[in-house]
Amino acid sequence: MREQKRLFFGLELPQQCRQELIAWRAATFPAEAGQPMAADSLHLTLAFLGEVSEEKTRALMQQAGRIAQPGFTLTLDDAGHWPRSGVIWLGPRQAPRGLLQLAALLRSQAARSGCYQTPLPFHPHVTLLRQALQPVSLPPRNFCWSFPVERFVLFQSQFSRGRTRYQALAEWALR
Numbered sequence: 001m002r003e004q005k006r007l008f009f010g011l012e013l014p015q016q017c018r019q020e021l022i023a024w025r026a027a028t029f030p031a032e033a034g035q036p037m038a039a040d041s042l043h044l045t046l047a048f049l050g051e052v053s054e055e056k057t058r059a060l061m062q063q064a065g066r067i068a069q070p071g072f073t074l075t076l077d078d079a080g081h082w083p084r085s086g087v088i089w090l091g092p093r094q095a096p097r098g099l100l101q102l103a104a105l106l107r108s109q110a111a112r113s114g115c116y117q118t119p120l121p122f123h124p125h126v127t128l129l130r131q132a133l134q135p136v137s138l139p140p141r142n143f144c145w146s147f148p149v150e151r152f153v154l155f156q157s158q159f160s161r162g163r164t165r166y167q168a169l170a171e172w173a174l175r
């Protein structure tokens with residue numbers, strides 16, 4: 001059988017922001033709220049690709065390399081809880097146009113390459129906690145992290161030693 005990798009396009013968060021987020025999370029949510037994502041795993045998914053062959057990965061990377069759009073500022077000033085998927089997340093109250101444009105382009109390229117894309121609308125979010133299946137009280141919206149986004153990344157998702165890790169395979173500048 002040909003080797004397949006579980007891949008997605010996404011955005012990394014600056015290291016300082018990740019550190020601030022985990023400190024805020026620890027002070028905001030009780031330990032039983034859910035399973036915290038490791039600081040080095042915090043990211044925002046642009047387009048989920050699923051299990052992809054090497055050949056398809058090459059085609060997707062070529063198409064990603066043709067994207068020419070400027071960077072944008074991402075602001076995380078909203079939080080929510082999706083009890084069905086058990087996710088507590090942070091995201092922008094108002095998604096920047098550049099983010100929506102980039103995600104739409106990557107999602108349509110992925111669909112054209114035969115990667116299944118959910119019909120659900122894109123809801124930009126950074127998963128903070130997983131397995132958050134019980135009701136949780138969300139903090140007042142008095143927080144805000146803002147940073148420039150200057151590149152996007154192709155990640156591989158790998159499960160090993162009881163933990164899912166995300167490894168950056170390639171990245172492209174937004175300019």
Ligand code: 2AM
Pocket residue numbers: 008044045048087118126127157
């Ligand atoms: P989540 O954080 O909301 O679970 C790697 O698994 C990334 O891809 C995660 O950010 C995850 O979102 C997202 N993801 C996993 N499966 C997906 C799917 N079927 N459709 C869209 N995104 C998915």
